[in-house]
Each structure stands twice: as C-alpha cells, then as structure tokens.
Amino acid sequence: MLLKDQVAIITGGAGLNGLGFATARLMAAQGAKVAILDLERADPAGAAAQLGPEHIGLVADVTDKASCDAAVAAVLQAFGRVDTLVNNAGITQPVKTLEITGNDYDRILDVSLRGTLYMSQAVLPAMRQQQGGSIICISSVSAQRGGGILGGPHYSAAKAGVLGLARAMAREFGPENIRVNCITPGLIGTDIIKGKLTEEKKAEIAETIPLARLGCADDIAGACVFLASGLSGYCTGITLDVNGGMLIH
Numbered sequence: 500m501l502l503k504d505q506v507a508i509i510t511g512g513a514g515l516n517g518l519g520f521a522t523a524r525l526m527a528a529q530g531a532k533v534a535i536l537d538l539e540r541a542d543p544a545g546a547a548a549q550l551g552p553e554h555i556g557l558v559a560d561v562t563d564k565a566s567c568d569a570a571v572a573a574v575l576q577a578f579g580r581v582d583t584l585v586n587n588a589g590i591t592q593p594v595k596t597l598e599i600t601g602n603d604y605d606r607i608l609d610v611s612l613r614g615t616l617y618m619s620q621a622v623l624p625a626m627r628q629q630q631g632g633s634i635i636c637i638s639s640v641s642a643q644r645g646g647g648i649l650g651g652p653h654y655s656a657a658k659a660g661v662l663g664l665a666r667a668m669a670r671e672f673g674p675e676n677i678r679v680n681c682i683t684p685g686l687i688g689t690d691i692i693k694g695k696l697t698e699e700k701k702a703e704i705a706e707t708i709p710l711a712r713l714g715c716a717d718d719i720a721g722a723c724v725f726l727a728s729g730l731s732g733y734c735t736g737i738t739l740d741v742n743g744g745m746l747i748h
C-alpha cells in the first residue's frame with residue numbers, strides 16, 4: 500500500500516462522481532485515512548461514510564479562512580497528523596470576457612485560488628512540525644491553453660494563478676521536505692460538465708485527443724496517489740498533465 504498510515508485531506512471531495520471523491524476512494528484503498536471537506540449541501544460526512552468508518556467528512560468552505568483552519572484542527576484532533584492536502588475544490592462558469600461581472604470574478608477565483616491559499620496555510624504548520632508533507636493542487640488544462648472547453652477566462656486565470664501559487668510554495672517549503680505539485684486535468688467526465696455537452700460534442704472532442712477519449716475521475720485519482728506517495732519523492736513544483744495528450748507541446 501502506497502499511503503499506509505498516512506492522512507489525506509481532500510477539498511471538494513464529496514461529489515460522488517467528482518475527481519475529489521475518486522481520489523479519496525483510491526487514497527483510502529492505498530491505506531490512507533481520509534478527511535473529505537466540502538460545503539454542507541454536498542454532504543461530506545455522507546461521502547466519507549461510503550469509504551468506511553475510519554474516514555471523516557467535514558463541512559468547510561475553502562473561501563473562508565476560519566472555516567479552513569477549523570476543519571484542519573478537527574482533522575488533527577481526529578488523526579493526529581496530515582500528510583497530504585489535495586486542493587481540489589473548484590467551480591467554473593462558461594462565459595466570455597465581456598460578460599464577466601465583478602461578482603463572477605470573485606466567486607470563481609475565490610474557490611480555486613483563495614481556497615488553495617487558505618487550505619495550504621491551514622495545513623503547513625502541521626506539515627512543518629512533521630518535517631514533511633505533500634500538497635497537490637488541481638489546476639486545469641484551461642490554465643495552459645487559455646481556456647478549456649467549458650470554463651470562462653476568469654476560470655483560466657484562477658487555474659493559472661494556482662500554478663504560480665503552487666510553484667512559489669514549492670520553492671518556499673522545499674527545504675522543509677514539503678512538496679507542492681499541480682495536476683492539470685483535461686476534460687474529465689464529472690458533474691462539472693454534466694448537461695453542458697451533448698454526446699455528439701463529446702465524441703467530437705474525443706477525436707481531437709490522442710488517447711481518443713475523455714478522461715475519467717480515476718485518471719486524476721491515480722495521479723494524486725502518485726504525488727502523495729514516496730514514488731514522487733523528488734518531484735516538487737511540477738505540473739503533471741493528465742489530459743490524454745490534449746496538450747502535447
């Protein structure tokens with residue numbers, strides 16, 4: 500088991516079809532104790548219960564610093580340590596540049612970018628004390644190619660911001676054996692794209708992808724387990740493209 504006796508926190512992990520829950524499931528199968536954090540309406544406790552009684556689900560809004568700090572304190576109380584944080588919570592909005600309002604900008608950037616900062620700030624003191632840890636940030640191919648298929652420019656900006664923040668934290672905390680890496684998923688079939696693409700459109704997109712299919716949540720989960728485990732012990736500040744070859748360059 501790659502994560503035996505480790506503790507992992509996954510934000511935005513309660514959606515049963517999402518990348519976060521697939522990651523929680525695979526990490527649990529690899530021996531980790533998992534804490535799923537999500538908004539109340541997503542029922543993080545219910546999601547964690549599906550993994551088994553040794554895992555916990557906590558209500559936390561990643562845009563609220565006090566909420567992040569309280570959730571991490573509860574994880575430390577329950578499990579005594581935190582080895583991995585997956586900054587997965589994110590929202591998107593399919594609009595064009597001229598349509599983005601100030602409120603849209605705040606909403607989209609706050610969940611992905613402010614949330615990544617607040618949650619990382621919340622776990623770093625414990626990781627420092629343990630002299631090690633792995634922070635995994637879910638960015639997007641949208642950050643690299645200037646727009647994915649569904650997200651607006653503010654989503655691209657939020658996810659590009661995540662890449663910069665993660666690399667800067669990787670430099671700052673590398674000497675303390677805390678690794679910070681990003682994953683840039685391509686188009687993955689989760690609730691975030693539900694109802695937004697017809698089957699025809701999906702098939703059209705798949706034709707442009709070298710591996711000839713959309714991704715599935717487990718494709719991202721595998722990459723997260725790699726970055727959480729000792730297998731990636733000499734990787735920090737990297738951007739791991741998991742996109743079926745959509746962005747070979």
Ligand code: NAD
Nearest residue numbers: 511514517518541560561587588589639684686687689691
């Ligand atoms: P999803 O909608 O299933 O998951 C997002 C989760 O974040 C939800 O459970 C939601 O409740 C939670 N969330 C939203 N706001 C929150 C907040 N303020 N605090 C805590 N949790 C919050 O979608 P997904 O596809 O599994 O997306 C997971 C991550 O992957 C997101 O960051 C998304 O931007 C990114 N991503 C997805 C794709 C894709 O094609 N599905 C591609 C690239 C990147």
